[in-house]
Amino acid sequence: MAGWITKGGNGAQTSIVDGKQHILLMPAWFVIGILLVIPVLVMLIYSFLTQDFRGGVIWEFTLEAYDQFFIDRGLFGDEPARIEWTYLGIFWRSFLQALFAMVFCFLIGFPTAYFIATRAPKSRSFWLFLITIPYWVNLLIRTVSMKFLIRDTGPLNNWLMSWGVIDDPISMINTNFAIQLGLFYSYLPFMVLPIYASIERYNFALSEAAADLYSNRWTTLFKVVIPAVKPGIIAGCILVFIPSLGAFLAPDLLGGAKNFMIGSLVEEQFKGQSGDWPFGAAVSMILLTIIMIILLFYARAQSRDNNGGH
Amino acid sequence: MTDTHAIDIVSVTKVYPHRTDPVVALDNISFSIGDNEFFTLLGPSGCGKTTLLRMIGGFEDITKGQILLFGDDISRLQSNQRPVNTVFQQYALFPHLTVYENVAFGLKRLGRDTDFIKTQTHAMLELIRMAEFAERKPSQLSGGQQQRVALARALAPQPKVLLLDEPLSALDLKLRQAMREELKEIQKHTGITFIFVTHDQEEALTMSDRIAVMSNGQVQQIGSPKEIYDNPTNIFVANFIGEANILKAKVTGPEKSPAKASKAKASKAQAVAKDQVKLCVDLECGIKGLNIFSQSQFQKGKQINVMIRPERIQIKPLSRGRGKVNTVGGTVKSISYLGTDTQVQLLLDDGESLLARLQNTIDATSSFGVGNKVEITIPEISIRALSE
Numbered sequence: 001m002a003g004w005i006t007k008g009g010n011g012a013q014t015s016i017v018d019g020k021q022h023i024l025l026m027p028a029w030f031v032i033g034i035l036l037v038i039p040v041l042v043m044l045i046y047s048f049l050t051q052d053f054r055g056g057v058i059w060e061f062t063l064e065a066y067d068q069f070f071i072d073r074g075l076f077g078d079e080p081a082r083i084e085w086t087y088l089g090i091f092w093r094s095f096l097q098a099l100f101a102m103v104f105c106f107l108i109g110f111p112t113a114y115f116i117a118t119r120a121p122k123s124r125s126f127w128l129f130l131i132t133i134p135y136w137v138n139l140l141i142r143t144v145s146m147k148f149l150i151r152d153t154g155p156l157n158n159w160l161m162s163w164g165v166i167d168d169p170i171s172m173i174n175t176n177f178a179i180q181l182g183l184f185y186s187y188l189p190f191m192v193l194p195i196y197a198s199i200e201r202y203n204f205a206l207s208e209a210a211a212d213l214y215s216n217r218w219t220t221l222f223k224v225v226i227p228a229v230k231p232g233i234i235a236g237c238i239l240v241f242i243p244s245l246g247a248f249l250a251p252d253l254l255g256g257a258k259n260f261m262i263g264s265l266v267e268e269q270f271k272g273q274s275g276d277w278p279f280g281a282a283v284s285m286i287l288l289t290i291i292m293i294i295l296l297f298y299a300r301a302q303s304r305d306n307n308g309g310h
Numbered sequence: 311m312t313d314t315h316a317i318d319i320v321s322v323t324k325v326y327p328h329r330t331d332p333v334v335a336l337d338n339i340s341f342s343i344g345d346n347e348f349f350t351l352l353g354p355s356g357c358g359k360t361t362l363l364r365m366i367g368g369f370e371d372i373t374k375g376q377i378l379l380f381g382d383d384i385s386r387l388q389s390n391q392r393p394v395n396t397v398f399q400q401y402a403l404f405p406h407l408t409v410y411e412n413v414a415f416g417l418k419r420l421g422r423d424t425d426f427i428k429t430q431t432h433a434m435l436e437l438i439r440m441a442e443f444a445e446r447k448p449s450q451l452s453g454g455q456q457q458r459v460a461l462a463r464a465l466a467p468q469p470k471v472l473l474l475d476e477p478l479s480a481l482d483l484k485l486r487q488a489m490r491e492e493l494k495e496i497q498k499h500t501g502i503t504f505i506f507v508t509h510d511q512e513e514a515l516t517m518s519d520r521i522a523v524m525s526n527g528q529v530q531q532i533g534s535p536k537e538i539y540d541n542p543t544n545i546f547v548a549n550f551i552g553e554a555n556i557l558k559a560k561v562t563g564p565e566k567s568p569a570k571a572s573k574a575k576a577s578k579a580q581a582v583a584k585d586q587v588k589l590c591v592d593l594e595c596g597i598k599g600l601n602i603f604s605q606s607q608f609q610k611g612k613q614i615n616v617m618i619r620p621e622r623i624q625i626k627p628l629s630r631g632r633g634k635v636n637t638v639g640g641t642v643k644s645i646s647y648l649g650t651d652t653q654v655q656l657l658l659d660d661g662e663s664l665l666a667r668l669q670n671t672i673d674a675t676s677s678f679g680v681g682n683k684v685e686i687t688i689p690e691i692s693i694r695a696l697s698e
Binding site: 203205206208209210211212213214215216219223224227228230 | 367368369388389390394395396398399400402403404405406415416419420463464467
């Protein structure tokens, strides 16, 4: 972009500073403004409005939605206020699910990324291509397919039974295992790709230096390789954890009603006549706040790392 | 230097397999490196010197042959099981660790006790004069400082042999010269055998006890810097180390009994090259009946190459007179002033060209210019016969 601007002639760079070419920044402002700031603001405002029972909102400001999330006043709202555990429980379960999905994606994704990054440069793109092929298919279709694969009469159970591993089908649908499988399959490339990018830039002379200084493979991995590619690992973890936290397709289709996650909870509020838009908006805002806090901690840890050694 | 060998390279061959044309990086090499020696592997890029060093360090498999460390076969050991350490070309310092942690890394992996690690690491940081930088990260150091940390890190576990893979190539000239001194001093101080890889002949000549000149996967010559410079065995070594004039000559027989006047000179030259034979040759440019040194015996009548260093050639303005021994006529083709020296391109009367270097001493006068006819004296004790 910079090269394109300077082609405009002498002093093109200064004219950006004096504001004549703000027009060039318009696409960026458009993306940030229309697609990011405004929707979040709408959501924020809706979370403070009153629920309309036919869906939609009434323009009366209230804290009702947040009250419903955090405080339990009994079925008729006349009991003493207690902490409402229902939604916090859903958050907690979603958290654990996302955490496990992140860990599994890392355990499989890191060796995969390492494998690809250590192939000959020519064959790397082939392996990356293989990783991304399933993602040409829509997420919904992939998740539904997963459901067919693991159902009681599906190929997985048939296969296990025909080999005599099990006698009766294992019911995997509507379990946490199914949700994990769905999340793992949905977000694995988000773990593999950033780690791959880090390992590709990694200086393998460092591994040789570690071996030279009496490290075995494991100490080399933990003391040298992982610290050196940490930014890629953290990026991968964030990219898996955050969408997993808000995911609703996998929990909805594979987890069933009793394994409710945040995504399904929000979806429920905006679906059909029985929805509660302010409450859905409030749940979203609470989730957003939690994620922002996590990212802030990460950013602070990162900057402390970079200024290290003093 | 003692008789103990730190390293024995025994018929080592390295072949990089390839479907159509496998590459032979090292071709059946054998030699020994003494304890306490500063030994240099010198050669152009692609000669196999780095491959050999990496094989000693355990980073490359050996296709055939053995490598012994103080008599023990280490060929099949992993690099983390070999008591040798390496200073890598681009230093390869751990970027996430401080200088102190980098230097202590090897000792920690060896499981030394905490007190020892502390004293040894601090001693190493003192040795390279970097004690006040202990808490810095490598990215906060200059190239020369990183170089010294890499050295300290490799020395800290007290290896039996230290391998250095072109460690000075990334530094600028002044720093490189200073580091040469420092490396040599540290080698003497620690008494560890250093195996140093470089393509820089000046570096090799100034630091090494012995040098192995390599090319095309083979060792061309092993010897002290003086031996290699004064008595190169073949054209490759003669050309790679310093500058050389290669002239054609014909062997006329074994040594002719020397004239009385040159007997004293001849015996002095004998001391320089003990294990050499003397040949009588005629140079193609017209000088006849020279007694020159050779490392191998040649048959009478054989065409051979002889070498003379540019600085050993004497040039005088054309004069009439007697006693013109070993002298031919020629023309000055060009003169380049190089500071300490003046380089003179000469065209001999028979059409051969010759390079001469004259030192710009206080009484040096340029008594000739381009195009002048001059007398060129080639002293026979400086001529060496080269093998094929």
